[in-house]
Amino acid sequence: MCIRDRYMGSDSTAISLMESKAKTLQKLVSKKEKGSQDLKSIIHFIKNNNLRYPELVLDCSLQLFAEYPSSMGHEYHIILEELVNAAIESDFLDIAKRGIKSLTVKFGRDNIKVAKLAANYFESNGEENEASRLHDKLSALNKLDLKIQKRKLAFMKTRGTAQEYIEGLNNLLKDNMNDTETWLELGLVYLNNLSWSRALYSYEQVILITPSLLYAYVRIAEILYTLGSSENLYQARNYLCYAIIHDQEITRALWTLFAVCRAIERSGRSDNKNSYLLQLCQKRLKLYYEKSKSSTLLDNYSFD
Amino acid sequence: MKVSVEERVYKKAAAHVLRYTTEDVIGVLVGRRGPGTVTLVDAYPLAHGPVMAPLLEIAFELIDANKPEGTTIVGLYEAVVKTNRSPTLTPSGVKVLEVIADRAGADAIALLIDQNTANDEEVITFHARQLSQKEHRLSEVPESGLSPAFAMSSLEKVIRERQYRSIVDFDAHFEDVSLDFRNPTLS
Numbered sequence: 001m002c003i004r005d006r007y008m009g010s011d012s013t014a015i016s017l018m019e020s021k022a023k024t025l026q027k028l029v030s031k032k033e034k035g036s037q038d039l040k041s042i043i044h045f046i047k048n049n050n051l052r053y054p055e056l057v058l059d060c061s062l063q064l065f066a067e068y069p070s071s072m073g074h075e076y077h078i079i080l081e082e083l084v085n086a087a088i089e090s091d092f093l094d095i096a097k098r099g100i101k102s103l104t105v106k107f108g109r110d111n112i113k114v115a116k117l118a119a120n121y122f123e124s125n126g127e128e129n130e131a132s133r134l135h136d137k138l139s140a141l142n143k144l145d146l147k148i149q150k151r152k153l154a155f156m157k158t159r160g161t162a163q164e165y166i167e168g169l170n171n172l173l174k175d176n177m178n179d180t181e182t183w184l185e186l187g188l189v190y191l192n193n194l195s196w197s198r199a200l201y202s203y204e205q206v207i208l209i210t211p212s213l214l215y216a217y218v219r220i221a222e223i224l225y226t227l228g229s230s231e232n233l234y235q236a237r238n239y240l241c242y243a244i245i246h247d248q249e250i251t252r253a254l255w256t257l258f259a260v261c262r263a264i265e266r267s268g269r270s271d272n273k274n275s276y277l278l279q280l281c282q283k284r285l286k287l288y289y290e291k292s293k294s295s296t297l298l299d300n301y302s303f304d
Numbered sequence: 305m306k307v308s309v310e311e312r313v314y315k316k317a318a319a320h321v322l323r324y325t326t327e328d329v330i331g332v333l334v335g336r337r338g339p340g341t342v343t344l345v346d347a348y349p350l351a352h353g354p355v356m357a358p359l360l361e362i363a364f365e366l367i368d369a370n371k372p373e374g375t376t377i378v379g380l381y382e383a384v385v386k387t388n389r390s391p392t393l394t395p396s397g398v399k400v401l402e403v404i405a406d407r408a409g410a411d412a413i414a415l416l417i418d419q420n421t422a423n424d425e426e427v428i429t430f431h432a433r434q435l436s437q438k439e440h441r442l443s444e445v446p447e448s449g450l451s452p453a454f455a456m457s458s459l460e461k462v463i464r465e466r467q468y469r470s471i472v473d474f475d476a477h478f479e480d481v482s483l484d485f486r487n488p489t490l491s
């Protein structure tokens with residue numbers, strides 16, 4: 001699970017949901033003799049729950065096509081589509097090409113889903129001009145489809161300059177101001193280019209749109225610390241305290257709060273709360289390291 | 305300056321790159337300095353994304369508390385997401401290297417890791433750069449003891465047994481402190 005996933009909405013709910021999905025999938029996969037229904041169940045479970053196991057989908061769908069071709073019925077092209085997606089992700093581009101050919105024969109070149117798959121295939125195969133042409137065509141036909149616009153931008157990210165990518169993100173935000181994902185991506189790009197104040201603005205927009213996204217609060221605090229000055233340090237402290245109140249086990253926020261409080265202490269502009277928070281961070285961190293059986297990492301570490 | 309690299313540095317740095325192929329990665333190098341030489345002894349994966357000041361500070365302190373005896377932080381390694389451009393440090397990589405050079409009061413070493421395709425095979429190559437502590441200017445290392453053959457033989461097991469899946473950087477460690485940033489299984 002990446003950093004962003006860790007802090008999306010309610011942590012414990014998100015994590016337990018992921019764990020239960022993984023357990024269900026494990027049960028489906030561990031069955032020894034799998035018939036066509038079992039293979040289809042695995043593919044549908046992965047697709048419907050937005051999970052990413054391309055190799056597993058590839059294995060199951062290839063087995064379906066090889067051993068149970070007549071069992072798929074009306075699901076034939078749905079499973080073929082999943083096969084193509086999985087093949088592109090797993091870098092089996094010859095399989096993907098054959099799948100796309102078959103879908104093109106059935107639905108035609110102008111079909112949007114087929115065009116999207118073809119664009120992804122060209123991207124993975126390094127055929128940048130073809131991919132770019134398709135992305136532009138899809139983007140022009142479907143201005144309201146955010147997925148298509150974002151796919152085009154993701155392609156631009158690897159081809160163009162940072163400036164062009166930032167411009168693309170800003171253009172997307174003009175029509176979609178409430179899209180958290182785009183603001184997060186913009187913030188990340190600004191951070192990579194050391195544009196601290198613009199990154200700060202982007203993450204502030206994120207918490208306006210999605211106040212429950214604790215990751216954004218921690219990021220804002222980190223940026224404020226990097227910018228320096230007492231005022232920024234106190235603000236950073238407030239953001240971190242908010243995040244920790246809502247999820248006491250965010251060790252990243254605890255460490256950042258420790259660094260912030262220590263900096264405030266060293267600046268000589270400490271207040272009553274600061275020493276209390278400093279001690280609280282030390283206590284909590286030692287406790288979590290002991291609970292995780294990794295207290296040896298702190299053996300030679302001094303919190304002073 | 306002559307730079308020599310121990311096997312575990314190659315293993316950990318490359319494992320970090322292979323684990324996070326869609327992100328820029330950065331890590332810290334520790335080593336021993338001698339007259340005109342630096343031996344890179346160990347690597348500590350730092351982040352797969354932008355590096356922020358508070359966690360960089362804490363990471364340096366934790367590395368200092370856990371590094372092998374007689375070593376100091378001497379540089380960093382960085383890998384940018386696969387592009388066709390020649391390898392170069394990112395702006396934040398340069399900043400981190402400057403911090404390392406100022407902290408050590410000596411020149412700092414940067415290992416740039418490039419993942420590209422040659423003859424239809426994926427190849428990982430290492431390039432060494434040196435940042436002068438006084439002028440903060442980046443230059444090639446005159447005698448880099450980087451051995452491509454040694455590097456690839458070190459990586460064979462990491463790739464074949466998919467050991468890169470278990471690499472832990474500080475981003476992951478700060479999420480879950482039970483994950484050991486020293487990566488003892490790759491040492």
